[in-house]
Amino acid sequence: MERKVRIGFYALTSCYGCQLQFAMMDEILQLLPNAEIVCWYMLDRDSSEDEPVDIAFIEGSVSTEEEIELLKKIRENAKIVVAVGSCAVQGGVQSWEKDKSLEELWKIVYGDGKVKFEPKKAKPVEEYIKVDYKLYGCPPEKKDFIYAIGTFLVGSWPEDVDYPVCLECRLKGNPCILIEKGEPCLGPITRAGCDARCPSYGIACIGCRGAIGYDVAWFDSLARTFKEKGLTKEEILERMKIFNAHNPKLEEMVDKVFQEVKE
Amino acid sequence: MKNLYLPITVDHIARVEGKGGVEIIVGDDGVKEVKLNIIEGPRFFEAITVGKKLDEALAVYPRICSFCSAAHKLTAVEAAEKAIGFEVREEIQALREVLYIGDMIESHALHLYLLVLPDYMGYSNPLKMLDKYKKEINIALDLKNLGSWMMDELGARAIHQENVVMGGFGKLPDKTTLEKMKKRLQEALPLAEYTFELFSKLEQYEEVEGPIIHMAVRPRGDVYGIYGDAISVSDGFEFPSEDYKKHMVERVVEHSFAKHSFYNGEKPFMTGAISRVVNHADKLYGRAKELYESHKDLLRPTNPFANNLAQALELVYFMERGIDLIDEALAKWPIRPRDEVAVKDGFGVSTTEAPRGILVYALEVKDGRIAYADIITPTAFNLAMMEVHVRMMAEKHYNDDPERLKYLTEMVVRAYDPCISCSVHVVRL
Numbered sequence: 001m002e003r004k005v006r007i008g009f010y011a012l013t014s015c016y017g018c019q020l021q022f023a024m025m026d027e028i029l030q031l032l033p034n035a036e037i038v039c040w041y042m043l044d045r046d047s048s049e050d051e052p053v054d055i056a057f058i059e060g061s062v063s064t065e066e067e068i069e070l071l072k073k074i075r076e077n078a079k080i081v082v083a084v085g086s087c088a089v090q091g092g093v094q095s096w097e098k099d100k101s102l103e104e105l106w107k108i109v110y111g112d113g114k115v116k117f118e119p120k121k122a123k124p125v126e127e128y129i130k131v132d133y134k135l136y137g138c139p140p141e142k143k144d145f146i147y148a149i150g151t152f153l154v155g156s157w158p159e160d161v162d163y164p165v166c167l168e169c170r171l172k173g174n175p176c177i178l179i180e181k182g183e184p185c186l187g188p189i190t191r192a193g194c195d196a197r198c199p200s201y202g203i204a205c206i207g208c209r210g211a212i213g214y215d216v217a218w219f220d221s222l223a224r225t226f227k228e229k230g231l232t233k234e235e236i237l238e239r240m241k242i243f244n245a246h247n248p249k250l251e252e253m254v255d256k257v258f259q260e261v262k263e
Numbered sequence: 264m265k266n267l268y269l270p271i272t273v274d275h276i277a278r279v280e281g282k283g284g285v286e287i288i289v290g291d292d293g294v295k296e297v298k299l300n301i302i303e304g305p306r307f308f309e310a311i312t313v314g315k316k317l318d319e320a321l322a323v324y325p326r327i328c329s330f331c332s333a334a335h336k337l338t339a340v341e342a343a344e345k346a347i348g349f350e351v352r353e354e355i356q357a358l359r360e361v362l363y364i365g366d367m368i369e370s371h372a373l374h375l376y377l378l379v380l381p382d383y384m385g386y387s388n389p390l391k392m393l394d395k396y397k398k399e400i401n402i403a404l405d406l407k408n409l410g411s412w413m414m415d416e417l418g419a420r421a422i423h424q425e426n427v428v429m430g431g432f433g434k435l436p437d438k439t440t441l442e443k444m445k446k447r448l449q450e451a452l453p454l455a456e457y458t459f460e461l462f463s464k465l466e467q468y469e470e471v472e473g474p475i476i477h478m479a480v481r482p483r484g485d486v487y488g489i490y491g492d493a494i495s496v497s498d499g500f501e502f503p504s505e506d507y508k509k510h511m512v513e514r515v516v517e518h519s520f521a522k523h524s525f526y527n528g529e530k531p532f533m534t535g536a537i538s539r540v541v542n543h544a545d546k547l548y549g550r551a552k553e554l555y556e557s558h559k560d561l562l563r564p565t566n567p568f569a570n571n572l573a574q575a576l577e578l579v580y581f582m583e584r585g586i587d588l589i590d591e592a593l594a595k596w597p598i599r600p601r602d603e604v605a606v607k608d609g610f611g612v613s614t615t616e617a618p619r620g621i622l623v624y625a626l627e628v629k630d631g632r633i634a635y636a637d638i639i640t641p642t643a644f645n646l647a648m649m650e651v652h653v654r655m656m657a658e659k660h661y662n663d664d665p666e667r668l669k670y671l672t673e674m675v676v677r678a679y680d681p682c683i684s685c686s687v688h689v690v691r692l
Contacts, residue, residue, distance in 0.1 A: 011281075011282060012304070013303055013304030013305075013306060015326055015327060015328050015329040015332070016280045016281060016328075016329050016330065017326075017329030017332065017422045017423065018329075019329075020280075020329045020330060020373075020422060021329075021421075021422055023373075023377070024369075024373075024407055024411060024421070026404055026408070028390070029390075029393070032390060032393070037388070037390070040388075041275050041276075041277045041278075041282075042277070042278065042279075042280070043277075043278060043377060043388050043389060043390065044277060044278070044387050044388035044390075045277040045278060045381075045387040045388065045673075046387035046388065047275075047277055060304075061304075063304025063305065063306070064302070064304040066302065067304065092306075092326070093311070093323045093326045094306040094307065094308075094311065096311045096312075096315075096323065097307070097310065097311040100310070100311075104310075105305075105307040105310045105311070106305075106307075108307070108309065108310035108313070109305070109307050109309055109310050110305075110515055110522075111515070113514075113515025113522075114515070114517055115515070115516075115517050115518065115519060115520055117302055117520065119304060119305050119520070120304070122304070122306070138326065138423060139329065139422045139423065197419060197420060197425075198419060198425045198426075198433075200419075200434075201419045201425065201426045201432075201433040201434040202433040202434045203419065203425045203426060203428065203433040206319070206322050206425070208423075235316070238315065238316070238319065239316075239319060242319060242322070242323065
C-alpha cells in the first residue's frame with residue numbers, strides 16, 4: 001500500500017473560518033483513509049508544527065513576529081505550501097487600513113496598554129515565504145478544498161481561476177446589480193469560483209476572493225463605471241481595498257481614471 | 264537552597280477556536296501564577312472600520328469570528344439599525360433569530376462533539392473516534408449540517424453571511440424551504456436529546472466547584488432566547504445594555520492580545536450557555552424545560568463544566584424555538600425581504616447571546632459612516648474567570664504528572680468554549 005499523504009493545517013491570525021470550512025466537510029471522512037493529519041490544532045491535541053508534511057495549508061495573515069518564524073519552519077518542512085483564504089492570500093480584511101501605522105491602530109484599540117508579544121501590520125503569507133498554490137475566498141468554498149486536495153492526491157496540479165465573478169453571475173441569469181441596480185458590485189474584478197454567491201442573493205460583491213490574477217483585473221475600467229455612478233476616488237479605493245489592500249496595481253489604476261478627467 | 268521549578272506550559276491549546284496557551288508557574292508554596300496567554304495576533308477591527316461606510320463595515324465585522332459569524336453579523340446589523348432609528352418587522356426579526364439558531368446548533372454541536380468529547384473518550388482528535396464512536400460522530404455531522412444549511416439558506420452561506428443587511432435580508436428562502444427547515448428541526452430533536460443524555464453522564468470536575476457570578480442578556484418578551492436590551496447578573500442586579508461599560512469594565516493585561524473584563528471593575532464573571540440557564544431557566548419551555556427540571560443538580564451555577572451540558576440543553580431548546588419562530592414567520596407569508604432604510608446619525612447598542620455568551624456591539628453612525636465602534640465578545644468577558652478556574656484546577660494538581668495537569672487545565676478552558684480569534688478583535692478603551 002502506498003504511504004498516506006501527510007497533511008498539516010496551520011493558523012496564523014484569522015477567524016479560523018477556513019479551517020472550520022475544511023472541518024465541516026463530510027468529505028473529510030473519505031479523505032482519512034488516504035491522509036494522515038500531522039498538525040491541526042483546531043481538531044487534534046497531538047499536533048506538531050515541527051514535523052515534515054506533504055501538504056501544508058496555511059490560514060491567516062502574518063501579524064506577529066512569532067508567526068514569521070512559524071512560516072519559515074512550515075516552508076522548510078512542507079513539499080507543497082497552500083495559502084488558504086483571503087487572510088493568507090491577500091492579508092485579509094485586517095489589511096483594510098494598510099496605510100495607517102501600527103502605532104496609530106494600536107492606540108485606538110489598546111490605548112497605552114502593553115502586551116509582551118510583538119504585533120505587526122497584517123501581510124499576506126507570500127510576502128515572507130514562497131507559496132505554491134492559493135485557495136481564494138473568505139472563506140474558500142468547500143469545492144475549492146476538494147478540487148485542490150483531489151488533484152494533489154492523484155499527483156496532478158490544480159488550475160487557477162482566471163475569470164471574474166460576473167461570468168458565473170451571468171450564467172446563473174441574475175439581474176446585474178451594478179448596471180441595473182446601480183450598486184458598487186466588485187464582481188467584474190473579483191476572481192470567480194463562488195458561483196456568484198452574494199449577487200445571487202441580491203447582494204453586491206465585496207470582492208472576498210480577491211482581484212483576478214494575471215494582471216487582468218481591470219480596476220480602471222470598473223473605477224470609471226463607479227465614477228459615472230457618482231462615487232469619489234476615496235470611496236472607490238475604500239471598497240476595492242477591503243480585500244485588495246496589498247494589490248500593487250490597484251491605486252495606480254484607479255488614479256489613472258481620475259487623472260483622465262482633469263485633462 | 265530553594266528548589267527550582269520550570270513553568271508548566273501548554274503553548275497552543277488544541278481543539279479551541281484561535282491560538283492561546285496556558286502558563287502555570289509553580290513555586291515552593293504551590294501555584295504562584297496562572298496565565299492564559301492569548302497569542303493570536305491583533306486585528307484592530309474597531310480601528311479599521313471607523314470612518315468607513317456603514318454597509319462595508321457591516322460586511323467586515325462578521326470576519327471577527329467564523330464559529331459565530333452569524334452572531335457577529337446579526338448583532339452588528341441590529342446595533343446599526345438602532346443607531347439610525349430603524350426597527351425591522353416582526354417576521355424579519357423571527358427569521359433573523361432562526362438564522363441565529365442555525366449558528367447555535369452548528370457551534371454547540373461542533374464544540375460538544377468535536378472539541379469536548381474526545382477528552383472524555385480518551386482521544387486527541389475526534390476523527391480518530393470514528394471506529395468506536397461512529398454514532399456520535401454521525402450525530403455531530405448531522406447537527407452541524409442542519410445548522411450550516413439553515414445559515415446557507417438564510418445567510419447565503421454558513422460562514423460570513425452576506426445576506427443579512429440593514430432593513431432585512433437580501434433575499435429570503437421560499438415557503439417550501441422554510442417548511443423543510445421546520446421538518447428537519449423536528450427530525451433532529453431526538454439527536455439533540457441523545458446529546459443531552461450523553462453529556463449528562465460526563466464528569467464535572469469538583470476541583471473547580473465554587474461560586475460564580477453569571478451574566479446573561481435578559482431575553483425580550485420573557486421567552487428564553489437570544490436578543491435582549493438588558494443584562495442580568497446572578498446576584499440579582501440588572502442593568503440596561505447601554506450601561507455595559509459601567510458594569511463590565513475592561514483592562515489590558517500584558518500576557519494577552521485580548522483584554523480582561525470585570526463586573527463593577529473588580530470581580531471576574533462568566534457568560535455562556537450555563538449563565539443563560541442559571542439566570543433565565545424560568546423562561547425555558549417545552550422539552551428543554553422538562554429536561555432542566557429533571558437535571559437541575561447538573562445544570563448548577565457553581566461549575567464551569569456545567570456549560571457543556573447547558574449547551575446540550577440548548578440544542579433541544581433552540582430546535583423547538585426555531586420551529587415556533589418559523590411558524591411565526593410563515594403566518595405572515597408572503598414576506599417582503601427588505602425595507603428601505605434612511606441612514607441618519609445616531610448611536611446604538613445591541614446585546615445578544617452568541618453561542619459562547621454575551622456579545623456587545625456599540626456603534627455610532629455619522630454621515631453614513633462609522634464614527635465609533637466598540638465590540639466586546641463573550642470570550643473576552645470570560646478570560647478573567649477562566650484564569651480563576653484554571654488556577655483552581657492547577658492548585659489541586661500541581662504535584663501530579665505535568666501531562667495530567669496540562670490535560671485537566673485544557674479541559675477547563677475547553678468547557679468555556681473559548682473563541683480566541685473573537686477575543687483579540689479588540690476594543691477601544
